[in-house]
Amino acid sequence: MKLREALSCLLMALTYCVCSFGQSPAGESAKVQLPAQENFHLFFLVGQSNMAGRGKVTPEDQVANPRVLMLNKEGDWVPAVDPIHFDKPKVVGVGLGRTFGLEVAAKQPEITVGLIPCAVGGSPIASWEPGAFDKPTKTHPYDDAIKRAHAALEAGELKAILWHQGEGDSNPEKARVYEEKLHALIARFRKELDAPEVPFIAGQLGQFPERPWNEAKKKVDQVHRELPEKIANAAFVSSDGLTHRGDKVHFDAESYRELGRRYAKAYFELQSADPAP
Incomplete structure (x- = not known):
């Protein structure tokens, strides 16, 4: 953890009341003090395993910050400690979400961050359509995510959708229709969540x-790269220089943290690009 993040955790712990800090991967319930709805900024984390995270968890990854919360599997708001996802409990680990949340909280001290983890490892984009069933996890990725998002929106305001997915569509047949499906998914998320x-x-x-x-x-990558040109209020985050954990598929823990910082940078760049009301 960077020194700035560690200091931020300590300072904010003095001003916010949190009854329990260390949380289990399943997200044991802890009572937290939620801010006013307009100050509770929510971020929807969707995609497959590289969004869920497969990095090695260290004690630093489980240091709670009272201004960075997550919606756990049971639907309770608890401090966001890794692993924040629960799609595959035996392998889930450090992902990009927690670092993203810490970066946003550090830059916007007046708000609390709420992460809504909904990624499902191994899921192709076809799993992210209404009614679709993911056999390995026995879940309905899209339907389950929308249900969790609506529950979260009772307490806060949606500020961004974070997406990392595509390995499951990197074959000729699926890649050919990937752009169509991704653009439709973005439109569907925005409509369903009234955002x-x-x-x-x-x-x-x-x-x-x-x-x-x-x-x-390469085709899937092209679709991701071209999103800012074809979809309003979209951004692309590079994985240049990042390394894998040894399996040639998943990033290692430090790369996930760096990816979280890059997502935060992209988020703030989109904010600064918005015209003044």
Whole structure:
């Protein structure tokens, strides 16, 4: 953890009341003091395993910050400590979400961040359609995510959708229709959540020399890269220089943290680009 993040955690712990800090991966319930709805900024975390996170968890990743919360599996707001996702409990770990939340909270001291983790490892984009069923996790990724998002919106305001997905569509047949499906998904999320202009931020797939990209993965990457040109209030986050954990698929823990910082940077750049009302 960076020194700034550690100091931020300590200072904010003095001004906010939190009854319990260390949380289990499943998100054991803890009583937290929620801010006013307009000061509770929510972020929707969706996609597959590189959004959920597979990095090695350290004690620093489980230091709670009372201004960075997550909606746990049971639907309770608790301090956001890794792992924040619960799609595959045996393998889930550090992801990009917590670092993203810390970065946003540090830059906006007047707000509290609420993370809504909904990623499902291994899910192709077809799983992110209404009614779609994911057999490995026995879940309905889209339907379950929308249900959680609506519950979260009772307490706060949606500020961005964070997306990292595409490995599951990196074959010729699926890649051919990936752009159509992703653009439809963005529109569907925005309509369903009554947030027509909410920022949509997509992260680049891992670029690992040990596993060269095929043409299908290059096509998926192109779709992600072109989002800012084709979709309003969208951003693309590069994975340049990031490394994997040894499996040539998932980022390592430090790369996830760096990815979180890059998503936060993209978020603030989109904010600054918004015209004044």
